[in-house]
Amino acid sequence: MIFNLLKTAGVDAALITSQYTALYFTGYKNPDCCIFVTPDKCYYLTDARYTNEARKAIPSIFEVIDAGKQFAKTVQNLTAAHKVKRLGLELGSLTYANYKQYEELFEGVKFFDICDNIAKIRITKTESELALIQEACNITDRTFSRVLGEIKEGISELELAYRLQLLLVQEGGEGISFDTICVFGENTANPHGHPSSRQLKYGDPITLDFGAIHKGYCADLTRSFSFGKPTEEYIKVYNIVKEANELAIKGLFAGITGAQADGISRKVIEDYGYGSYFLHSLGHGVGVEVHEKPYLAKSSVDILDNNMVFSIEPGIYTGKFGVRIEDLVTIKDSKAVVLSHSDKKLIII
Ligand SMILES: [Mn+2]
Incomplete structure (x- = not known):
C-alpha cells in the first residue's frame, strides 16, 4: 500500500514525516522518525533510542536506519543515491524551517505535497482497522461504566479524570487518545474545559469526554449526566442533544457530505431554539489520529462513505451548563453502525 502512494502522487519517492502516518504504515508509535519510500525500498529513519524496538515492531519491508540527529542529511544521501527528481512531502506536518532546509539540501529536486494522497488512503478503514477501533471503543465503554462507581460528592475534576485513566488502563487500554475532559457544574458550559480542582456538588451536571488507544487506534466517547436531581432545563436540553445525535446517525448513508450530516443535527437544535x-x-x-478526515461540519465537502469511522457529537452550551453526546460510528452497506455502546438514556447518579 505504501508503494501505491508513489504512483497516485506521481513522484519518484516520498518522505513521510507525520508520526501518525508513520504509525499508520508501520504499526509502531515513534515521535522521532521519518519514512523514505522509493519504488522498491522503504527506509525507516530513527535514532538509537528507538532502533532496537523498531526493528522488532515494524514490518520487514522497512530498513531501519539509525540516523542520529542527521535526518535531513540522511534523506539527502538517499535522494541522491536513488536519483530522485520528484519528491513527495507531507507539507501539512512539516515546519517552515524544515522546508527551507530541504530546499537548500535537495537542489534540483522538485517537491510535491502528498497530504491529500495520504488522507485518501487513511480515510477508509480496512476490516482489521475497524476491529481495532471497535476494541478501543469497547475498552472506553467499559471504562465509562466503571468510572460511574467512582463519582462521589467532593471529588475534584482532576482526581476523577485520573481515576478514569487508571480504569482505562486496567480495562486494557494502552493510553489515552487525547487529554481527558472531565468537568462539573458551570464548567460543563465549556465544550473543551480543562479538569480543575473544582469539587463535585449535589445537583451538578457532569461531562466526560475521553478515549482509549488500542494498538495505535483511538476511541472517542462523550457522555453528559447528572449528579443528583437535574433541573427541568437540563433534562430538556439533554433530550434535544440526544435527538440530534440519534437523527444524525439515522440519516447517514454512503455518499452524504460532512456538511449534510452536520445539517441534520444543527436543524434539530435550531428548531428547538x-x-x-x-x-x-x-x-x-478517527483512526490512528483522534482528529482526522472526514470532517462533519457546516462547510465540509468531505464525502462520508462505507468503512469510514467518525464521531457524531452534537452539543448545547447554554452558558450555565453544557450537554454533549458523542458516539463513534462507521458506515456499512450504506447504513450507520454505532461502535460506541454506552447508554444514551440520561444517567442520574
Ligand atoms: Mn470527538
Missing part, C-alpha cells in the same frame, strides 16, 4: 448554543461542528474522523 438552541442553534446559537451548538458551538462546534458535528464530528471528525
